[in-house]
Amino acid sequence: MAAMPDDPETLTLRPTVIAGHLCEDDFVVIWRGMSIGRIRKASGAPHDTAQWTWSCRLHGRPQGSDERGSGADLDDAKAQFRIAWAQIRASLTDQDIASAHRIAEISPAGSVDSAKGMLIFAVRFEGLKMQIGRTVE
Numbered sequence: 001m002a003a004m005p006d007d008p009e010t011l012t013l014r015p016t017v018i019a020g021h022l023c024e025d026d027f028v029v030i031w032r033g034m035s036i037g038r039i040r041k042a043s044g045a046p047h048d049t050a051q052w053t054w055s056c057r058l059h060g061r062p063q064g065s066d067e068r069g070s071g072a073d074l075d076d077a078k079a080q081f082r083i084a085w086a087q088i089r090a091s092l093t094d095q096d097i098a099s100a101h102r103i104a105e106i107s108p109a110g111s112v113d114s115a116k117g118m119l120i121f122a123v124r125f126e127g128l129k130m131q132i133g134r135t136v137e
Contacts, residue, residue: 010033011085013039013078024072030082032097034059034087034104039077042070052077056084059103062095 013038016026016038025041036055045051054077055068067084071077 009089011036011082021069029056029085031085032101035100037081039074039081041074054078054081054084056081058088058092058096059098059100059107061088063104 007081011029013027014030016023016028023040027039028035029037029039036058037054038114039052039054042049042051049070052071052074054071055063057063057067059076067088069077069080069084
């Protein structure tokens, strides 16, 4: 099982890797060792529109329309993600969390080793801690 930060409510941004390639300006959001969403720069977005997209989800739970959106920049997208996640988190039971972990464990991209190959920089926002992970060799 993936190592978890001391605070179980910590959100960690980890660079997205697809087919072994690091995706620039693209992050997976990790909570309790599982992926709960993504924040990335919108490809091909006109310069006069929001440049970043975000999406929250929890395995085994349908995604609501207010659980995805766009932001002017990375900080704006992270702030909006945190607001949406706080609403999701407030509704979760221990059983919901256990079920999400079981589903994540059998999902190819669901469970993440958040301690391997990362440096963590913690920042607190509105009671939720968001960390930015940088892959190191």
